[in-house]
Amino acid sequence: MGLDAFRERVDAEWEVIRDTGLKLPEQEVERMKGFFPAFPVDADAASDASFAEHEANDPAFARWVKNNTVETKHDGYRSVYVSLKAHGQPPGDVTDTQLEAIADFADEYSFGEARTTHNQNMVLPCVKQADLFALWNKLREQSLAMPNIGTLADMICCPGLDFCALANAHSIPVAEAINERFDDLDYLYDIGELEIKMSGCMNACGHHHVGHIGILGVDKKGESWYQITLGGSASNDASLGERLGPAVKQEDMADLVENLIKVYLEERQEGERFVDTVRRTGVAPFKARVYPEAA
Numbered sequence: 001m002g003l004d005a006f007r008e009r010v011d012a013e014w015e016v017i018r019d020t021g022l023k024l025p026e027q028e029v030e031r032m033k034g035f036f037p038a039f040p041v042d043a044d045a046a047s048d049a050s051f052a053e054h055e056a057n058d059p060a061f062a063r064w065v066k067n068n069t070v071e072t073k074h075d076g077y078r079s080v081y082v083s084l085k086a087h088g089q090p091p092g093d094v095t096d097t098q099l100e101a102i103a104d105f106a107d108e109y110s111f112g113e114a115r116t117t118h119n120q121n122m123v124l125p126c127v128k129q130a131d132l133f134a135l136w137n138k139l140r141e142q143s144l145a146m147p148n149i150g151t152l153a154d155m156i157c158c159p160g161l162d163f164c165a166l167a168n169a170h171s172i173p174v175a176e177a178i179n180e181r182f183d184d185l186d187y188l189y190d191i192g193e194l195e196i197k198m199s200g201c202m203n204a205c206g207h208h209h210v211g212h213i214g215i216l217g218v219d220k221k222g223e224s225w226y227q228i229t230l231g232g233s234a235s236n237d238a239s240l241g242e243r244l245g246p247a248v249k250q251e252d253m254a255d256l257v258e259n260l261i262k263v264y265l266e267e268r269q270e271g272e273r274f275v276d277t278v279r280r281t282g283v284a285p286f287k288a289r290v291y292p293e294a295a
Contacts (some may be wrong), residue, residue: 039077039113039125039126040111041076041128042076042128044076045074045075045076045077045128045129045130046075046076046129047076048076048129048130050133051129051130051132051133054132054133058133060147061132061133061136063147063185064136064145064147065132065136066147067147067148067149067151067189068080068081068082068083068147068149069081069127072125072126074126076129076130077126077127077128077129078129078132079123079124079125079126079127080109080110080123080127080132080135081117081121081123081149082102082105082114082122082124082139082144083121083144083145083146083148083149083154084120084121084122084144085121085146085148085153085154085155085179086143086146087146087179087180087183088176089143090157090159090172090175090176091120091155091157091172091175092120092121092156097142098142098143098144101138101142101144102114102122102124102142102144105124105135105138105139106124109124109127109128109131109134109135110124110126110127113125118156118207119154119156120157121149147185148185148188150193151188151189151192151193151194152178152182152188152194152196152257152261153182153188154195155175155195155196155198156195156197156198156206156207156211157172157174157198158171158198158199158205158206159172159200160172160174160200160217161200161217161224164200164201164205166200166201166203167201167217168201168202168217168218168219168224169200169201169217169218169219169224169225169226169250170217170224170250171198171199171200171206171215173250174198174217174224174226174250174253174254175198177253177254178196178253178254178257180254181254181258182257182258182261190265191261191264191265191274192273192274193273193274194212194213194261194273194275195212195213195275196211196212196213196215196257197210197211197213197214197232198211198214198215198217199215199216201216201217201218204216207234208232208241209229209232209240209241210232210234210238210240210241211229211232211241212230212231212233212241212273212274212275212278213228213229213230213241213257213260213274214228214229214230214232214241215227215228215253216228216229218247220247223249224249224250225247225248225249226247226248226249226253227243227244227246228243228245228248228256228290229241230242230244230260230278230283230286231275231278231279233275239279242283244283244290244291245290245291246291259286259289260286261274263285263286263289264277264278267281267285
């Protein structure tokens with residue numbers, strides 16, 4: 001189908017639905033529900049007391065529960081984010097051994113279901129809270145329990161030049177350098193919610209344009225350089241990031257991100273995320289720190 005024909009089809013479909021309130025008929029809703037059968041949950045799962053005991057007695061477990069699990073609509077169950085962002089491995093990478101282990105954990109703890117996320121992690125969608133401590137210990141054995149979901153270290157990173165023939169620049173070495181610079185979990189938690197998204201070319205597989213900090217790799221005479229954008233978001237408050245300034249060298253990227261974080265920590269107000277501070281102040285204070293000669 002050519003582009004003109006495609007546009008005509010979209011326009012025709014829009015004319016049919018534009019005045020309907022875009023509400024699906026109940027029959028269609030029920031049909032779609034049929035593709036997602038309910039989990040056979042235990043109605044008494046919330047009565048288990050061991051979960052709270054483990055949380056109280058093991059700070060590391062409590063930290064993982066807080067950062068890597070979320071409550072579900074089923075009392076006594078949680079969705080578990082399996083972090084594929086351990087230090088020393090490319091973001092989103094998983095070995096054959098780890099993948100087989102995740103499949104086993106899904107069968108044992110999550111009704112045989114595991115899901116991937118666009119943030120390059122995996123999810124066990126429905127785990128009984130009584131099983132969380134055992135699951136956590138098994139995930140740790142596989143280096144899959146890093147409690148960093150939603151932090152700066154939970155970045156999206158495309159394969160870049162290391163694996164992709166379309167890429168203009170490296171991505172994985174930049175991610176490694178940033179992770180090495182920010183390897184203190186307490187510091188990451190103090191920084192709070194921050195989305196770094198990195199693409200090795202304009203195809204934007206890393207969604208850099210909607211990152212709180214967006215990193216776009218570009219080629220300059222055979223070398224990897226990077227353009228930075230700030231203030232992007234793919235959430236309900238969607239926005240495109242604003243370009244910060246000229247591209248910078250690969251070896252300067254960890255310093256650049258550290259400087260951006262320092263500005264945020266100096267400028268933030270109570271309860272502000274990084275993206276909130278950028279939207280309030282604009283990029284000027286960040287630009288002045290990264291490009292002092294232009295201030």
